[in-house]
Amino acid sequence: MTENTVSTEDTFSPDVTTIRNDDLHRYELRVGGKLAVQSRFMDKPGHVDFIHTDTAEEFKGQGLAKVLAHFALDDVVSSGKRIIPHCPFIYAYLKKHDAYEQFIDWPEQPPTDEVTAS
DSSP states (O other): OOOOOOOTTTOOOTTEEEEEETTTTEEEEEETTEEEEEEEEEEETTEEEEEEEEEOGGGTTSSHHHHHHHHHHHHHHHTTOEEEEOSHHHHHHHHHOGGGGGGBOOOSSOOOSOOOOO
16 A cells, blocks of 8 residues: 655645735735735836845745745736846845846846845
């Protein structure tokens, strides 16, 4: 008999939502209505400048920040704007995902803050 164990990669939560909250200038990922991850940005003419991404303590280590990064970056690209990654997490994410390369205006200096999202 084969035993099927479930890892965190196999779990699925149907109550995950992602939105762009223009009033608070952030992208949000909510789990069960609770804010799990937020990525703050400044909306500029022709650009969206990502400045910081945070994951709530109880949601760290689940890969949710990556889900929000993918959603947010796709949203910027679909709007016809360019990405400026001043947020250390978004910067690191973009360095690993070259599909966005043609839509990025890299800052002169890499962000120096520690990466706080996971």
